[in-house]
Amino acid sequence: MRVQDVIKKKRHVVHTIPAQRTVEDAIVQMTERRTSALIVMDGEQPAGIFTERDVLRCHVAWRHRLFREMPLSEAMTDKLIVAQPDDLVSSAMAMMIKADIRHLPVVEDQRISLMLTISDLVKHHVGELTAELHYLQEYITDLQDAVQD
Secondary structure, eight states, rough: OOOHHHHHTSOOOOOETTSSHHHHHHHHHEEEEEEEEEEEETEEEEEEEEEHHHHHHHHHHTTOOGGSBHHHHHHHHOOOBBBBBBBHHHHHHHHHHHHSSSSSEETTTTTTEEEEHHHHHHHHHHHHHHHHHHHHHHHHHHHHHHOOO
């Protein structure tokens, strides 16, 4: 199964914010858009990602500063780990687990087309396991019927 199979069911909305904004701006935008991550943009290019985890990290690191005084460029995660649509779902999950991240931007045609979350992958995996379980239950029922005949 490929990432593109998971993303077919997902809205293709990527929430972005300019790198020149503040942490407070990002928190407000995340709250208004009901999202847990924003792609931080430097002009037309992604410069990083800002997540709920970054909010906690910058609060602890800079307790003496107000969120409205913290430049987003200082608080964001600047190492952007991305997936491609033709990546295996198992590879995307492995990347997220290894990097201990919950958001994985998907890049198509050299731009971020959507944000894949660990929740998306878990839901997809559970769906696959449920379908497999149903298939195995039918198979066992068929075997039991064949033995009784």
